[in-house]
Amino acid sequence: MTxxxxxxxxxQLYHDTTRTSxxxxxxxxxxxxxxxxxxxxxxxxxxxxxxxxQMRSEWIIAGRRAAKKKTAAAGKSxxxxxx
Numbered sequence: 589m590t591x592x593x594x595x596x597x598x599x600q601l602y603h604d605t606t607r608t609s610x611x612x613x614x615x616x617x618x619x620x621x622x623x624x625x626x627x628x629x630x631x632x633x634x635x636x637x638x639x640x641x642q643m644r645s646e647w648i649i650a651g652r653r654a655a656k657k658k659t660a661a662a663g664k665s666x667x668x669x670x671x
Contacts, residue, residue, distance in 0.1 A: 591629050594620045602636040610644045 589597075598617045605613040617633075617640055624630050 589620075589623065591624055594623055595629075595633050598633045598636050602639050605640060605643060607647045610640065610647060614640045614644055 598620050601613045601617050617637055621630060621633065621637060624633070
């Protein structure tokens with residue numbers, strides 16, 4: 589692949605990623621990043637790499653919060669039945 593094709597694929601991964609695909613997309617982007625020669629080429633896609641990483645982090649945190657709320661709600665409903 590040419591550097592332009594690699595940059596285009598990383599950019600496409602960034603725009604198309606979803607909650608369910610972000611881990612796979614980020615791994616693919618890292619693999620592609622390693623194929624680029626030199627810091628200048630890598631710097632050109634850094635914003636997309638950072639964006640993918642940020643999305644993954646935000647979605648992980650959101651998932652943990654949702655799970656915590658679900659657990660807390662389940663605990664409250666159990667207490668109500670016992671009382």
